[in-house]
Amino acid sequence: MTTQEFSQPGRLAQDGEGISLEELALAARNHGMPLEALRYDVTPAGLHYLLIHYDIPDLNPETFQLTVNGTSTVTFTLDELRAMPSATVRVTMECAGNGRARLLPRPVSQPWLVEAVGTAEWTGVPLHEVLTRAGIDPAAVEVVFTGADHGIERGVEQDYQRSLPMAEAMRAETLLAYQMNGLPLLPQHGFPLRLVVPGWYGMAHVKWLTRIDFVAEPFQGFQQATAYRIRQEPGEQGEAITRIAPRALMVPPGFPDFMTRTRVVRPGPVELTGRAWSGRAPLEGVEVSTGQDWHAAILEADAGHQWAWRRWRYMWNAEPGEYTLKVRAVTQDGETQTDDTWNRGGFTNNAPQEVRVVCVA
Amino acid sequence: MTTQEFSQPGRLAQDGEGISLEELALAARNHGMPLEALRYDVTPAGLHYLLIHYDIPDLNPETFQLTVNGTSTVTFTLDELRAMPSATVRVTMECAGNGRARLLPRPVSQPWLVEAVGTAEWTGVPLHEVLTRAGIDPAAVEVVFTGADHGIERGVEQDYQRSLPMAEAMRAETLLAYQMNGLPLLPQHGFPLRLVVPGWYGMAHVKWLTRIDFVAEPFQGFQQATAYRIRQEPGEQGEAITRIAPRALMVPPGFPDFMTRTRVVRPGPVELTGRAWSGRAPLEGVEVSTGQDWHAAILEADAGHQWAWRRWRYMWNAEPGEYTLKVRAVTQDGETQTDDTWNRGGFTNNAPQEVRVVCVA
Numbered sequence: 001m002t003t004q005e006f007s008q009p010g011r012l013a014q015d016g017e018g019i020s021l022e023e024l025a026l027a028a029r030n031h032g033m034p035l036e037a038l039r040y041d042v043t044p045a046g047l048h049y050l051l052i053h054y055d056i057p058d059l060n061p062e063t064f065q066l067t068v069n070g071t072s073t074v075t076f077t078l079d080e081l082r083a084m085p086s087a088t089v090r091v092t093m094e095c096a097g098n099g100r101a102r103l104l105p106r107p108v109s110q111p112w113l114v115e116a117v118g119t120a121e122w123t124g125v126p127l128h129e130v131l132t133r134a135g136i137d138p139a140a141v142e143v144v145f146t147g148a149d150h151g152i153e154r155g156v157e158q159d160y161q162r163s164l165p166m167a168e169a170m171r172a173e174t175l176l177a178y179q180m181n182g183l184p185l186l187p188q189h190g191f192p193l194r195l196v197v198p199g200w201y202g203m204a205h206v207k208w209l210t211r212i213d214f215v216a217e218p219f220q221g222f223q224q225a226t227a228y229r230i231r232q233e234p235g236e237q238g239e240a241i242t243r244i245a246p247r248a249l250m251v252p253p254g255f256p257d258f259m260t261r262t263r264v265v266r267p268g269p270v271e272l273t274g275r276a277w278s279g280r281a282p283l284e285g286v287e288v289s290t291g292q293d294w295h296a297a298i299l300e301a302d303a304g305h306q307w308a309w310r311r312w313r314y315m316w317n318a319e320p321g322e323y324t325l326k327v328r329a330v331t332q333d334g335e336t337q338t339d340d341t342w343n344r345g346g347f348t349n350n351a352p353q354e355v356r357v358v359c360v361a
Numbered sequence: 362m363t364t365q366e367f368s369q370p371g372r373l374a375q376d377g378e379g380i381s382l383e384e385l386a387l388a389a390r391n392h393g394m395p396l397e398a399l400r401y402d403v404t405p406a407g408l409h410y411l412l413i414h415y416d417i418p419d420l421n422p423e424t425f426q427l428t429v430n431g432t433s434t435v436t437f438t439l440d441e442l443r444a445m446p447s448a449t450v451r452v453t454m455e456c457a458g459n460g461r462a463r464l465l466p467r468p469v470s471q472p473w474l475v476e477a478v479g480t481a482e483w484t485g486v487p488l489h490e491v492l493t494r495a496g497i498d499p500a501a502v503e504v505v506f507t508g509a510d511h512g513i514e515r516g517v518e519q520d521y522q523r524s525l526p527m528a529e530a531m532r533a534e535t536l537l538a539y540q541m542n543g544l545p546l547l548p549q550h551g552f553p554l555r556l557v558v559p560g561w562y563g564m565a566h567v568k569w570l571t572r573i574d575f576v577a578e579p580f581q582g583f584q585q586a587t588a589y590r591i592r593q594e595p596g597e598q599g600e601a602i603t604r605i606a607p608r609a610l611m612v613p614p615g616f617p618d619f620m621t622r623t624r625v626v627r628p629g630p631v632e633l634t635g636r637a638w639s640g641r642a643p644l645e646g647v648e649v650s651t652g653q654d655w656h657a658a659i660l661e662a663d664a665g666h667q668w669a670w671r672r673w674r675y676m677w678n679a680e681p682g683e684y685t686l687k688v689r690a691v692t693q694d695g696e697t698q699t700d701d702t703w704n705r706g707g708f709t710n711n712a713p714q715e716v717r718v719v720c721v722a
Contacts, residue, residue: 006623006719018379021474024462025622027385028476031392034549036416044548046407054617055397101385109620113382115389153619187405188395256415258514259470261386262367358367 007152009234010345013106023101023111032115038251038275041119041308042090042181048118049202050188051095051110053160054151057208061184061192066176068212070134078192081125081178088123089173089198090308092277096201096228096241099341099349107346114249114353119275119308120189122196124177128170130212140214143169144221145195148208156222162206163219164197173198173307176209198307199243199279201348203228231344244279246329247337247350248286248312253325253357263357270318272297274327275309281333286312289326289352297327318359325355368513370595371706374467384462384472393476399612399636402480402669403451403542409479410563411549412456412471414521415512418569422545422553427537429573431495439553442486442539449484450534450559451669453638457562457589457602460702460710468707475610475714480636480669481550483557485538489531491573501575504530505582506556509569517583523567524580525558534559534668537570559668560604560640562709564589592705605640607690608698608711609647609673614686614718624718631679633658635688636670642694647673650687650713658688679720686716 013020019027030051037047066076095116100107102114131143147160168174175196178185185191190207197204203223219225229238251274254265276286276299287294297314312327328337341349374381380388391412398408427437456477461468463475492504508521529535536557539546546552551568558565564584580586590599612635615626637647637660648655658675673688689698702710 003618003625003719003721006621006717007618008620018381019385020379021462022621024380024385024388024472025474026620027388028393028474029395031411032389034390034413034417036419037548039419046409046411046547047549048407050392050407052395053619055613056395058397058400101382111385113386113389151616151619152625157625186407187398188408252416255512257364257368258414258512259369259387260367260383264364264513264518356367358364360364 057148068134100346123179124175137214146211246278248276250274281331418509429495461707484540485536498575506567507572607639609637611635638670642692
């Protein structure tokens with residue numbers, strides 16, 4: 001049997017094709033954030049979304065070394081990294097595939113609905129400190145990051161690898177993180193070391209980071225040139241995915257039906273609340289619809305956390321009936337959320353969340 | 362709109378019906394344990410399986426009180442519970458619905474494959490200490506536990522409630538737990554207080570516990586008399602689900618294909634390893650199949666952790682080809698895992714795990 005027989009190209013689901021057991025197996029490992037957890041400024045351990053391409057590696061922190069191939073090759077132990085200058089940044093991270101399973105036709109991959117998000121406080125060494133110590137190659141246009149996560153994807157055996165342009169790598173807030181929320185990284189979040197690139201979709205934040213290289217030409221690895229690109233047709237080069245598009249999500253109000261997750265509220269004032277974020281231009285506002293029109297919600301300030309979600313709220317006077325509640329974010333550049341987001345890989349689908357609510361007396 | 366219109370009876374999927382978006386929404390919130398995490402004696406935070414019927418409640422530990430209606434009504438604050446005698450028990454917990462999505466026809470509910478399991482160290486007050494302090498009703502046959510998790514299920518609005526027979530409630534190792542792995546409970550695992558009943562399926566371990574009552578007749582609440590029963594036909598009274606059936610699981614060897622999770626190994630010796638457990642009779646052994654026959658694996662001792670999984674291992678000499686690896690546990694009572702496990706609710710399906718492996722030179 002060749003790898004091509006069990007490791008196939010991407011495909012679109014057929015008309016009416018339900019979620020497959022293969023998609024379900026990914027959903028059972030790679031969980032989203034239950035939306036009531038939007039109540040927390042910082043997502044508690046285990047509720048932050050997770051997307052792991054292959055297996056969680058089993059790395060030994062005692063023998064762990066990060067290798068940086070700069071103008072010289074320098075290795076760093078964890079103790080050496082911990083002894084360097086450190087910074088802590090609160091970051092809202094979202095999977096580039098969030099919203100994929102709501103697209104029609106549905107791209108067959110990790111089948112996210114809307115919950116592939118979370119916010120954490122990451123502590124680590126600013127990446128530029130490490131790059132500078134190894135010597136920055138003057139010819140470099142990008143930095144390539146290699147993780148220990150190993151597998152096959154669409155016929156290509158690989159360690160997970162991604163690159164960043166030099167300017168993104170040298171940002172003050174781009175970190176090599178060894179702590180999440182004040183504790184050592186959990187195994188599933190990249191223990192003992194991962195990259196954190198505030199404002200970018202999750203695929204850039206390479207977990208279980210073991211090696212850094214400079215390259216003089218744009219990196220052509222699988223996760224850069226094949227995956228994580230916006231394409232309408234299979235043959236296109238496509239557009240690289242970088243920063244997080246604006247999105248607002250709502251804590252589903254009232255209480256749920258177990259199976260359908262339909263929400264039940266009682267008549268009267270119901271405070272709708274949630275979070276909104278953007279890795280692009282800063283947010284300008286959040287709008288809520290309980291029927292036809294969009295209404296401005298109150299958007300709280302970022303309280304100094306530029307790369308984290310912001311709370312919003314809107315007072316709804318619920319009357320008996322059925323509703324589809326929606327919410328959308330708008331940036332200072334005028335970018336907002338639309339339903340016109342389809343692409344072949346099912347990326348960056350920030351179509352507004354829809355929450356089905358029944359108000360019963 | 363009535364609650365019956367959006368909160369329907371249980372049903373079976375039709376022939377060829379894929380996983381629905383409603384089942385997927387449950388899978389996105391209620392995650393399993395990635396099977397490589399079978400490597401850990403105690404499952405790290407966030408990798409333990411989760412099944413939450415409704416929403417994660419937001420309870421304030423400062424004002425939290427547990428009410429126990431014994432021969433008198435006694436309330437306990439968290440500080441009062443922490444000041445009482447404590448015990449720590451390592452427990453392997455499994456969802457009663459584990460394996461449901463592998464059944465044909467598939468019962469439509471939380472669509473677990475095989476990964477709804479985890480092991481934690483729970484610390485708390487032995488339940489019998491609290492019951493004794495409130496005064497045990499001499500007429501009681503069961504103890505009823507009420508959680509703060511509120512919702513609707515098959516038309517019935519409810520707080521999550523389950524009961525235990527007196528003998529199970531009075532076991533030394535049945536705990537009111539306020540710590541998991543040495544830290545306060547995470548919100549999703551029942552913060553600030555939950556019931557832990559070693560050896561029982563997860564539905565018994567009531568989370569966000571707020572009230573305890575004695576009853577003189579067997580409890581007839583929804584989660585006891587309607588849900589969590591083994592039935593072949595809808596009208597049957599059915600058999601109550603209690604203790605965990607034996608099961609062994611394998612760490613998938615080699616490395617995976619992203620989408621199909623097919624495993625790739627190289628020719629030569631491959632150590633297969635994993636964990637096995639039983640909430641019924643103790644384990645006698647574990648058997649592995651790499652083709653037609655079952656072979657005895659080495660099963661490690663329980664090291665004093667009677668209610669936790671045990672490690673097993675088996676050396677396989679892989680040759681190029683395609684394989685479906687299987688593993689099964691056998692108890693000292695001779696109970697083992699079979700494929701004949703179908704029931705209408707999709708409970709206790711411990712059919713042997715199947716791991717598809719390709720050995721390529």
